Amino acid sequence: MRDVLDRVGDKWSTLLLSVLATRPHRFSALLRAVPDISKRMLTQTLRDLERDGLVEREVFPTKPPAVEYRLTALGATILEPLGGLMAWADRSHAAIRAARARFDALSGL
Amino acid sequence: MRDVLDRVGDKWSTLLLSVLATRPHRFSALLRAVPDISKRMLTQTLRDLERDGLVEREVFPTKPPAVEYRLTALGATILEPLGGLMAWADRSHAAIRAARARFDALSGL
DNA sequence: CAGGATCCCTTCCGATACTG
DNA sequence: CAGTATCGGAAGGGATCCTG
Numbered sequence: 001m002r003d004v005l006d007r008v009g010d011k012w013s014t015l016l017l018s019v020l021a022t023r024p025h026r027f028s029a030l031l032r033a034v035p036d037i038s039k040r041m042l043t044q045t046l047r048d049l050e051r052d053g054l055v056e057r058e059v060f061p062t063k064p065p066a067v068e069y070r071l072t073a074l075g076a077t078i079l080e081p082l083g084g085l086m087a088w089a090d091r092s093h094a095a096i097r098a099a100r101a102r103f104d105a106l107s108g109l
Numbered sequence: 110m111r112d113v114l115d116r117v118g119d120k121w122s123t124l125l126l127s128v129l130a131t132r133p134h135r136f137s138a139l140l141r142a143v144p145d146i147s148k149r150m151l152t153q154t155l156r157d158l159e160r161d162g163l164v165e166r167e168v169f170p171t172k173p174p175a176v177e178y179r180l181t182a183l184g185a186t187i188l189e190p191l192g193g194l195m196a197w198a199d200r201s202h203a204a205i206r207a208a209r210a211r212f213d214a215l216s217g218l
Numbered sequence: 219c220a221g222g223a224t225c226c227c228t229t230c231c232g233a234t235a236c237t238g
Numbered sequence: 239c240a241g242t243a244t245c246g247g248a249a250g251g252g253a254t255c256c257t258g
Contacts, residue, residue, distance in 0.1 A: 006120060
Protein backbone atom coordinates (compact mmCIF):
# COMPACT_ATOMS: atom_id res chain seq x y z
CA MET A 1 0.00 0.00 0.00
CA ARG A 2 2.63 2.46 1.03
CA ASP A 3 5.02 1.58 -1.74
CA VAL A 4 2.23 2.03 -4.26
CA LEU A 5 1.47 5.52 -2.97
CA ASP A 6 5.16 6.29 -2.74
CA ARG A 7 5.39 5.97 -6.49
CA VAL A 8 2.36 8.17 -7.00
CA GLY A 9 3.73 10.71 -4.60
CA ASP A 10 6.94 10.89 -6.54
CA LYS A 11 7.09 14.22 -8.28
CA TRP A 12 8.53 12.91 -11.54
CA SER A 13 6.25 9.88 -11.76
CA THR A 14 3.08 11.93 -11.72
CA LEU A 15 4.47 14.34 -14.27
CA LEU A 16 5.53 11.55 -16.59
CA LEU A 17 2.21 9.77 -16.29
CA SER A 18 0.32 12.92 -17.20
CA VAL A 19 2.60 13.57 -20.16
CA LEU A 20 2.22 10.00 -21.40
CA ALA A 21 -1.53 10.25 -20.91
CA THR A 22 -1.84 12.19 -24.15
CA ARG A 23 0.30 9.96 -26.39
CA PRO A 24 3.44 7.80 -26.42
CA HIS A 25 6.75 9.64 -26.25
CA ARG A 26 10.34 8.86 -27.02
CA PHE A 27 13.02 9.24 -24.41
CA SER A 28 14.35 12.50 -25.76
CA ALA A 29 10.82 13.83 -26.22
CA LEU A 30 10.12 13.18 -22.54
CA LEU A 31 13.34 14.92 -21.68
CA ARG A 32 12.07 17.96 -23.54
CA ALA A 33 8.49 17.67 -22.31
CA VAL A 34 9.48 17.60 -18.66
CA PRO A 35 11.80 20.52 -18.05
CA ASP A 36 14.31 20.23 -15.21
CA ILE A 37 14.34 16.46 -15.14
CA SER A 38 17.80 15.03 -15.56
CA LYS A 39 18.59 12.10 -17.83
CA ARG A 40 19.47 10.12 -14.76
CA MET A 41 16.12 10.68 -13.08
CA LEU A 42 14.18 10.16 -16.28
CA THR A 43 15.78 6.77 -16.81
CA GLN A 44 15.28 5.75 -13.23
CA THR A 45 11.67 6.91 -13.00
CA LEU A 46 10.76 5.22 -16.26
CA ARG A 47 12.31 1.99 -15.02
CA ASP A 48 10.25 2.16 -11.85
CA LEU A 49 7.05 2.83 -13.77
CA GLU A 50 7.87 0.01 -16.16
CA ARG A 51 8.61 -2.33 -13.30
CA ASP A 52 5.23 -1.55 -11.78
CA GLY A 53 3.53 -2.27 -15.09
CA LEU A 54 2.23 1.27 -15.56
CA VAL A 55 4.40 2.06 -18.56
CA GLU A 56 5.74 -0.09 -21.36
CA ARG A 57 8.88 0.34 -23.39
CA GLU A 58 9.32 -0.49 -27.04
CA VAL A 59 12.71 -0.51 -28.70
CA PHE A 60 12.98 0.10 -32.42
CA PRO A 61 16.20 -1.51 -33.71
CA THR A 62 17.11 1.42 -35.91
CA LYS A 63 20.42 3.18 -36.13
CA PRO A 64 20.65 5.05 -33.85
CA PRO A 65 18.09 3.20 -31.72
CA ALA A 66 14.74 4.78 -30.85
CA VAL A 67 12.77 3.88 -27.73
CA GLU A 68 9.13 4.67 -27.21
CA TYR A 69 7.30 4.77 -23.89
CA ARG A 70 3.56 4.46 -23.54
CA LEU A 71 1.00 3.84 -20.79
CA THR A 72 -0.18 0.29 -20.28
CA ALA A 73 -3.83 -0.54 -19.69
CA LEU A 74 -3.07 -0.57 -15.97
CA GLY A 75 -1.25 2.72 -16.26
CA ALA A 76 -4.28 4.30 -17.89
CA THR A 77 -6.48 3.36 -14.94
CA ILE A 78 -4.55 5.59 -12.58
CA LEU A 79 -5.28 8.71 -14.58
CA GLU A 80 -8.72 9.20 -13.12
CA PRO A 81 -7.86 9.04 -9.41
CA LEU A 82 -4.70 10.95 -10.11
CA GLY A 83 -6.71 13.57 -11.92
CA GLY A 84 -8.99 13.85 -8.91
CA LEU A 85 -6.02 14.67 -6.76
CA MET A 86 -4.60 17.15 -9.20
CA ALA A 87 -7.99 18.83 -9.42
CA TRP A 88 -8.02 19.07 -5.63
CA ALA A 89 -4.55 20.57 -5.66
CA ASP A 90 -5.68 23.05 -8.26
CA ARG A 91 -8.77 24.01 -6.26
CA SER A 92 -6.86 24.26 -3.00
CA HIS A 93 -3.50 25.72 -3.79
CA ALA A 94 -4.69 29.26 -3.11
CA ALA A 95 -5.99 28.29 0.32
CA ILE A 96 -2.82 26.36 1.05
CA ARG A 97 -0.58 29.22 0.11
CA ALA A 98 -2.63 31.55 2.25
CA ALA A 99 -2.35 29.15 5.18
CA ARG A 100 1.40 28.93 4.69
CA ALA A 101 1.80 32.68 4.59
CA ARG A 102 -0.23 33.01 7.79
CA PHE A 103 1.73 30.27 9.52
CA ASP A 104 5.08 31.67 8.47
CA ALA A 105 4.10 35.16 9.55
CA LEU A 106 3.24 33.91 13.03
CA SER A 107 6.40 31.86 13.24
CA GLY A 108 8.53 34.83 12.39
CA LEU A 109 7.49 36.84 15.43
CA MET B 110 1.34 22.29 -7.78
CA ARG B 111 4.31 20.05 -7.24
CA ASP B 112 4.81 21.05 -3.64
CA VAL B 113 1.14 20.32 -2.95
CA LEU B 114 1.44 16.82 -4.36
CA ASP B 115 4.73 16.34 -2.58
CA ARG B 116 2.93 16.62 0.72
CA VAL B 117 0.26 14.18 -0.42
CA GLY B 118 2.88 11.79 -1.67
CA ASP B 119 4.55 11.81 1.67
CA LYS B 120 4.04 8.46 3.32
CA TRP B 121 3.44 9.81 6.82
CA SER B 122 1.16 12.63 5.73
CA THR B 123 -1.34 10.33 4.06
CA LEU B 124 -1.32 7.99 7.01
CA LEU B 125 -1.87 10.81 9.50
CA LEU B 126 -4.66 12.31 7.43
CA SER B 127 -6.48 9.01 7.27
CA VAL B 128 -6.08 8.47 11.00
CA LEU B 129 -7.34 11.96 11.78
CA ALA B 130 -10.22 11.42 9.37
CA THR B 131 -12.06 9.37 12.00
CA ARG B 132 -11.61 11.71 14.98
CA PRO B 133 -9.14 14.09 16.63
CA HIS B 134 -6.12 12.53 18.27
CA ARG B 135 -3.57 13.56 20.82
CA PHE B 136 0.12 13.48 20.05
CA SER B 137 0.78 10.30 21.95
CA ALA B 138 -2.33 8.69 20.48
CA LEU B 139 -1.01 9.38 16.99
CA LEU B 140 2.29 7.92 18.01
CA ARG B 141 0.49 4.74 18.98
CA ALA B 142 -1.91 4.76 16.03
CA VAL B 143 0.85 5.02 13.45
CA PRO B 144 3.35 2.30 14.21
CA ASP B 145 6.95 2.88 13.14
CA ILE B 146 6.71 6.64 13.03
CA SER B 147 9.29 8.33 15.20
CA LYS B 148 8.54 11.25 17.49
CA ARG B 149 10.73 13.37 15.28
CA MET B 150 8.84 12.57 12.09
CA LEU B 151 5.46 12.87 13.78
CA THR B 152 6.27 16.36 15.02
CA GLN B 153 7.67 17.43 11.69
CA THR B 154 4.83 15.99 9.60
CA LEU B 155 2.20 17.53 11.85
CA ARG B 156 3.90 20.92 11.54
CA ASP B 157 3.86 20.65 7.77
CA LEU B 158 0.20 19.67 7.71
CA GLU B 159 -0.60 22.49 10.11
CA ARG B 160 1.35 24.95 8.01
CA ASP B 161 -0.63 23.95 4.95
CA GLY B 162 -3.88 24.46 6.85
CA LEU B 163 -4.93 20.81 6.65
CA VAL B 164 -4.63 20.12 10.35
CA GLU B 165 -5.15 22.30 13.40
CA ARG B 166 -3.57 22.07 16.78
CA GLU B 167 -5.19 22.83 20.12
CA VAL B 168 -3.21 23.07 23.33
CA PHE B 169 -4.91 22.41 26.65
CA PRO B 170 -3.01 24.21 29.42
CA THR B 171 -3.20 21.32 31.81
CA LYS B 172 -0.38 19.78 33.78
CA PRO B 173 1.16 17.97 32.03
CA PRO B 174 0.01 19.67 28.82
CA ALA B 175 -2.23 17.90 26.34
CA VAL B 176 -2.32 18.70 22.64
CA GLU B 177 -5.03 17.65 20.26
CA TYR B 178 -4.80 17.51 16.49
CA ARG B 179 -7.78 17.54 14.18
CA LEU B 180 -8.53 18.01 10.49
CA THR B 181 -9.54 21.47 9.35
CA ALA B 182 -12.37 22.02 6.87
CA LEU B 183 -9.77 22.21 4.13
CA GLY B 184 -8.12 19.07 5.41
CA ALA B 185 -11.41 17.21 5.22
CA THR B 186 -11.79 18.03 1.54
CA ILE B 187 -8.71 16.04 0.61
CA LEU B 188 -10.15 12.83 1.98
CA GLU B 189 -12.28 12.10 -1.05
CA PRO B 190 -9.59 12.41 -3.77
CA LEU B 191 -7.13 10.73 -1.46
CA GLY B 192 -9.60 7.93 -0.93
CA GLY B 193 -9.91 7.54 -4.67
CA LEU B 194 -6.23 7.02 -4.94
CA MET B 195 -6.12 4.60 -2.05
CA ALA B 196 -8.97 2.65 -3.60
CA TRP B 197 -6.98 2.50 -6.84
CA ALA B 198 -3.93 1.29 -4.96
CA ASP B 199 -6.06 -1.34 -3.29
CA ARG B 200 -7.56 -2.51 -6.58
CA SER B 201 -4.21 -2.52 -8.34
CA HIS B 202 -1.66 -3.74 -5.85
CA ALA B 203 -2.03 -7.33 -6.97
CA ALA B 204 -1.40 -6.41 -10.61
CA ILE B 205 1.50 -4.21 -9.59
CA ARG B 206 3.13 -6.92 -7.54
CA ALA B 207 2.72 -9.36 -10.39
CA ALA B 208 4.31 -6.87 -12.78
CA ARG B 209 7.19 -6.37 -10.39
CA ALA B 210 7.76 -10.08 -10.00
CA ARG B 211 7.78 -10.50 -13.79
CA PHE B 212 10.14 -7.57 -14.27
CA ASP B 213 12.52 -8.73 -11.57
CA ALA B 214 12.53 -12.26 -12.94
CA LEU B 215 13.54 -11.01 -16.37
CA SER B 216 16.17 -8.71 -14.91
CA GLY B 217 17.78 -11.53 -13.01
CA LEU B 218 18.67 -13.55 -16.10
C1' DC C 219 19.80 8.30 -29.42
C1' DA C 220 19.28 6.08 -25.12
C1' DG C 221 21.31 4.96 -21.08
C1' DG C 222 25.05 3.02 -17.81
C1' DA C 223 28.83 4.32 -14.36
C1' DT C 224 31.08 7.30 -11.30
C1' DC C 225 31.79 11.16 -8.18
C1' DC C 226 30.15 13.97 -4.70
C1' DC C 227 27.27 17.00 -2.31
C1' DT C 228 22.93 17.59 0.02
C1' DT C 229 18.91 16.16 2.36
C1' DC C 230 16.44 12.78 5.01
C1' DC C 231 15.69 10.45 9.03
C1' DG C 232 16.43 7.37 13.19
C1' DA C 233 18.54 7.23 17.81
C1' DT C 234 19.49 9.54 21.80
C1' DA C 235 19.38 12.96 25.33
C1' DC C 236 17.32 17.02 27.37
C1' DT C 237 13.27 20.49 28.78
C1' DG C 238 8.82 23.16 30.28
C1' DC D 239 3.04 14.77 27.97
C1' DA D 240 4.73 16.97 24.09
C1' DG D 241 7.99 18.43 22.32
C1' DT D 242 13.35 20.48 20.96
C1' DA D 243 18.48 19.75 19.88
C1' DT D 244 22.20 17.37 18.12
C1' DC D 245 24.73 13.75 15.80
C1' DG D 246 25.75 10.49 12.19
C1' DG D 247 24.63 7.06 8.80
C1' DA D 248 21.86 6.28 4.66
C1' DA D 249 19.71 7.73 0.68
C1' DG D 250 18.52 11.17 -3.11
C1' DG D 251 19.88 13.27 -7.00
C1' DG D 252 22.87 16.53 -10.13
C1' DA D 253 27.09 16.80 -13.18
C1' DT D 254 30.05 14.59 -16.01
C1' DC D 255 32.03 11.11 -18.90
C1' DC D 256 31.57 6.81 -21.58
C1' DT D 257 29.26 3.24 -24.83
C1' DG D 258 26.42 0.27 -28.34
